[in-house]
Amino acid sequence: MSEIDLEDLPGVGTTTADKLREAGYGRVESVATATPGDLAEAAEIGEATAKKIIIAARKMADIGGFKTGRDIMDRRREVKKLKILVPELDELIGGGLETQAITEVYGEFGSGKSQLVHQLAVNVQIPEELGGLHGGVIYIDTENTFRPERIEQMVKGLPEGAEIGSIEEVLERIHVARAHNSDHQMLLLDSARELANDLRKSDYPIRLFVIDSLTSLFRSEYAGRGTLAPRQQKLNRHMHDLFKLIDDHNAVGLVTNQVMSNPGILFGDPTKPIGGNIVGHTATFRIYLRKGKGGKRVARLVDSPNLPEGEAAFMVEQVGLRPC
Numbered sequence: 001m002s003e004i005d006l007e008d009l010p011g012v013g014t015t016t017a018d019k020l021r022e023a024g025y026g027r028v029e030s031v032a033t034a035t036p037g038d039l040a041e042a043a044e045i046g047e048a049t050a051k052k053i054i055i056a057a058r059k060m061a062d063i064g065g066f067k068t069g070r071d072i073m074d075r076r077r078e079v080k081k082l083k084i085l086v087p088e089l090d091e092l093i094g095g096g097l098e099t100q101a102i103t104e105v106y107g108e109f110g111s112g113k114s115q116l117v118h119q120l121a122v123n124v125q126i127p128e129e130l131g132g133l134h135g136g137v138i139y140i141d142t143e144n145t146f147r148p149e150r151i152e153q154m155v156k157g158l159p160e161g162a163e164i165g166s167i168e169e170v171l172e173r174i175h176v177a178r179a180h181n182s183d184h185q186m187l188l189l190d191s192a193r194e195l196a197n198d199l200r201k202s203d204y205p206i207r208l209f210v211i212d213s214l215t216s217l218f219r220s221e222y223a224g225r226g227t228l229a230p231r232q233q234k235l236n237r238h239m240h241d242l243f244k245l246i247d248d249h250n251a252v253g254l255v256t257n258q259v260m261s262n263p264g265i266l267f268g269d270p271t272k273p274i275g276g277n278i279v280g281h282t283a284t285f286r287i288y289l290r291k292g293k294g295g296k297r298v299a300r301l302v303d304s305p306n307l308p309e310g311e312a313a314f315m316v317e318q319v320g321l322r323p324c
Helices: 014-022 028-032 036-043 047-061 069-076 087-092 113-123 148-156 167-172 182-198 216-221 225-249 276-282
Strands: 101-107 136-141 174-178 206-212 252-257 259-261 271-273 285-291 296-303 310-317 320-322
Touching: 014 036, 014 182, 028 047, 028 225, 036 047, 087 296, 087 310, 101 113, 101 225, 101 271, 113 136, 113 148, 113 206, 113 252, 113 320, 136 182, 148 167, 167 174, 174 182, 182 206, 182 216, 182 225, 206 225, 216 225, 225 252, 225 276, 271 285
Parallel strands: 101 252, 101 285, 136 174, 136 206, 206 252
Antiparallel strands: 259 271, 285 296, 296 310, 310 320
């Protein structure tokens, strides 16, 4: 299915196909599942024409029918894994962070969320045979946490044989944008789509999309119960836009999340992530980070479609994340 070009659809020429790709409809499957109104707006065509294109896309992509488990398994073979290069952590998450999936990492300040993000922004550039994806990074920064100096330290700490070029070359492959409000954050995801499309056939196509942090700006702008519904609607759309993006580029989606304390819990850890069920249901994997004894950090796999819950400890050192 992925081999079908948009130009193969009846009524879709080069100009229309380019407009669809810019709007995030990079695959025939995404066109097949679009609404006529959205597709018409994206391609600047009439709704009647959009309906015909959608019907043709559904036939070509075989959307709407049932597939066997074997078909799904064949699709799963396209999934790649990005290693953290800390054996205990990689084992915890089934060998690395999956492409075509969103991994949410949440925890209190200082628990190691941004450290993990920086490490993966380096690791993704490593060749696939060494645990990376030989790709670039798009990094949406909402809390001013990105530090090129930290990237330089982690590059120097890469294992022998995993050289990925000079620090200048490494930083060139990390595309960072600072979001100033929630609307800007959502707009940056549209810009990320355009940039990823431009780099699709480059030596380092985008293989990691980062939002650090996902909920920070939404949390500050939508305060109080009265604003909960519109906030959740925007978050839902934002997460699904990210899902469409990583699916189109066979990339890893990585979001960090803030937490709050639930005063109703008298025993156990009262910490819970922001975003409610919207974020919880949309994220494929959820990892909770917390501080441990002796400077350790503890990662707990809270939710996964195919892996059991578990914990793994690691250290944050000057050269990056390391085993305890």
